[in-house]
Amino acid sequence: MTVLRVIPVALLVLLTGCGQVANIRSLSTGYAPPQSGETARVRLITDGLVRAVPGRDCLDWNVPGAGVMASTKSGFPDHNGESLGMPGPIYTWSGAVTTELVVPANKPIALHYLGQLQYSRQCFSSMTFVPRPGVDYMVQATIYANCSIQLHELPAHGQQWEPVEPTPKGKLSMCNAMDNF
Template identity: 45%
Template sequence: MYTSPRALNSLVGISLLALLSGCGALTDVRSFSTPYSSPTSGDTARVRVISDGMVRAVPKSDCINFRLPGAGVMVAQRDGYADRNGEKLGMQPTAVQLASTVESELLVPAGQPIAFHYIGNRCYNMFTFVPVAGADYELQAAGLGSCAVILKRMQVGTRSFSFEPLGDSKLCKWGDNF
């Protein structure tokens, strides 16, 4: 289980989101209106993303910069934002999906870092990991009383898994969230 130690980043991020949503511009921000782009070549891994909020990703980076190629929204629980909700790649199911969550199975580049940004109910986490080629992962990002994110590496073709560590991430530069 991973919980970001960056309380100041959380406060700044939530404040920025509140400010932007107050003026109605939040859905116009590129990082909220652009869906994540799956790789079309090279080694890949599959990731099932389950969330009660929004999970955005930046491939080939260990920090958040939504101007990089492929960066965008993977899943979003609320309407009005870009998303890739409900996509399936044939992964073995492991968890029962709650009505309050959304889910999608997506390809990510393998052998390179990928940075994630989870925004949930009073949650604002940024984290990273390096997927292994051909592996299946399940990323659970749901507040449910805590602001935790869990990454499981699935044993392909089974319901068995092992927990994987997540690294801390941050914005590459202050304005890269937009």
């Protein structure tokens, strides 16, 4: 009878571990920009850690190319300080890091922000959008603006960033339900 009680517990432990492997991988793997196809450029400014999942409108850390884009903490595989020579003003703040990266166009990209622990508070925010080919975007991920990710687009004249509403709006879910465990 004892064996019958242990089997469900062991099964639960095994299933819980499966999702955690993907979460650990998402923190130990850097984002891989596309090597071909249509692209857009993103200037990322953050005071925490931002991970990306290219080609998805949900979170799946096993997708090729998924991983860390930028992080204020050392020890993560980030792209901090990379520059593509994007035009337009850079809006930043103390303690933030910036990077400029190429992302696939005409496909969704999911972004997940993990804010730094401050005042006994840690925040998570996520968004997805479909970049248009050849367009420059700015993403600001910060704990200060109600733990948010803000998306802006630089029009052709390149004078001022314009806000863009990401779709769908709200928290993204995991692509695979088992990744929640």
